[in-house]
Structures are given as C-alpha cells and as structure tokens.
Amino acid sequence: MQVITRDFFLYLSKNKALNRAAQNWGGNIAAGKIVGGLDFPSSIKFIKELNEEGLSVTVDHLGEFVTSHEIARERTAECIQTIENIAVQGLDSQVSLKMTSLGLDIDKKLVYENMTRILDIAEKHHIMVTIDMEDEQRCQKILDIFKDFKQRYTYISTVLQAYLYRTEDDMKDLNQYNPFLRLVKGAYKESAKVAFPDKADVDENYKKIIKMHLLNGNYTAIATHDDAMIDYTKKLVKEHHIPTTQFEFQMLYGMRTATQKELVKEGYKMRVYVPYGNDWYGYFMRRLAERPSNIAFALKGMTQK
C-alpha cells in the first residue's frame, strides 16, 4: 500500500498539466508550512526566524519543467538576485538549485553560461551553491557539470543519493575534489535496474556513504529526517573524533521542527532547506510520496499561516 501511494504521488509529480494548473492557481498552499513563500522577499521573514533560532538555511527557488532559454535565464537571474539579497540582508543562508531549472534539458551551453554567472556572484559573496541531484537519467550529466565547475570555483557542492547502485563509485570518483557533499536517500521513482528497491538496503548504503565521506575527511551534510541515521552519525563522529565543524545535519523546512531545534541545542550544525516560489507542485508531490501524512499538514497550510 505504502509503495502504491509513493508511486502514485511520484507519477503525479511529473504531470505538466497539473503543474501548470497549480501555478495558475497560485494560492498559499503550504506556504509558511513547507514552502517559505511565493517569492524570496516573502521568505526572508521565515529565514530570519530560523537564523534567530540558531538554524542555518539553504534556499531553493522552486522550478521544474523549464522548456525555453528565456525561462532558464529568468531562473538564473532570480538565483543571482537571491544571492545578492542574502548578502545584503546578512542572512545565514546558502543556495540550492536544479540543473534542469537552468536549462539542462534544453542546451548544455546554456547551463554552463547560467552556472558561470551564478557562481561568479556566489564566489564574490562566499555563498555556497549546492546542485540538487535529480533523477538517475540526469545524474551523470549533473556530476560532470559539478566536476567541471569544481576545478574553478570553491563555493559549489552537490548531492549523492544512497538509493543508487552507482553512488559508492561516484563518491570514490569525487573524492579527488575533496567536495562538500549533501548525502540523501533519494526522492525520485527509479527502477530496480539502477536503485535498491528495498528500503533496508537504501538505509545500509546511506550509512556506508556517510561513513566513507566523513572518514575521507570531507565536509558532509547528512540530509535526513530519520532518527536512525542521525543517531548513527552521532555515534560514528564520536567514535572517530570527527569535529562538529566537519559535518552538518539538514532537514526540509516544516519537517521535524522540534528535532531541528534539539540538534542545535546539542551543539550540532543544522541547516534547513527552504523552498520558495509559485512552482511548488513537483516539490510538494515528492514530499507527499515520502510521507502521505504530510497531506493533512499541508492542507492545514492552505487555510492558516
């Protein structure tokens, strides 16, 4: 039943007509609950509140299904504006973005142009830009882009997903760059040809890559809401005397807020992923796929702030 629900929401997440309808509808669905706001200025309030509670942030301008050079350039301009705003407002925030939103499905040259413009500004303000990982078909392209830019820029990082068979090898390959990596279990619908079908295997691989990356001496963001993975990390860092400056926990905005604050109290660095923008549909559906009880939570968000 759980698998059917997950597959259903992941299927819906790719529906372009529903995505368009959601954008036209706009509204305040989940805004202030799992999405910061419909634009960056309206998200600043939420980011400041999080910062005041000792939580760091990474913001993501929501946007999928980019189909023209023009939209990809608009997304790039939005990202640059956000980085400038973070610097001017003195926010404790990084930026996350998707290569598809910069034009990955349209033209490689366009992505390189857009990324160069973004990273030039990020480098100037010392603001980390993390390339989110998307579905497996785009994984190699995204890693190639990351590796190219990593040779020229410091403030760039990316994500590896524990559910993919290839991830252990990718981590070995990326090690030469001493990268800052966000490690996640993986959010897309993948076939058993490329990803572990059983959750227990995903969890084991997640532990394995957390250990590998930390013991390689690299900065590691452990992005999960799973207590078992958080406890595993706490034990591991204690055993290997890994300083708290070498890793951080990350969670999504609106999820497990009490745990986020507890981790800060315990002295760990905690970063909250705050998405914003009116293209919230795909993000929202993936969150429902992970945890259908988010439905009730989000429906509440439609009626209250």
Ligand SMILES: Cc1cc2nc3c(=O)[nH]c(=O)nc-3n(C[C@H](O)[C@H](O)[C@H](O)COP(=O)(O)OP(=O)(O)OC[C@H]3O[C@@H](n4cnc5c(N)ncnc54)[C@H](O)[C@@H]3O)c2cc1C
């Ligand atoms: C900051 C961040 C960035 C991410 N970036 C990417 C990315 O770039 N690419 C990508 O593919 N995926 C990304 N993800 C999503 C990720 O891959 C997982 O799909 C998502 O985090 C769900 O897996 P999980 O590890 O949190 O726990 P799950 O395996 O979903 O759940 C394990 C257990 O954790 C607990 N739990 C989970 N969620 C909740 C909740 N909301 N409230 C209470 N308990 C809960 C429950 O006990 C549950 O049984 C990101 C996730 C985070 C947190």
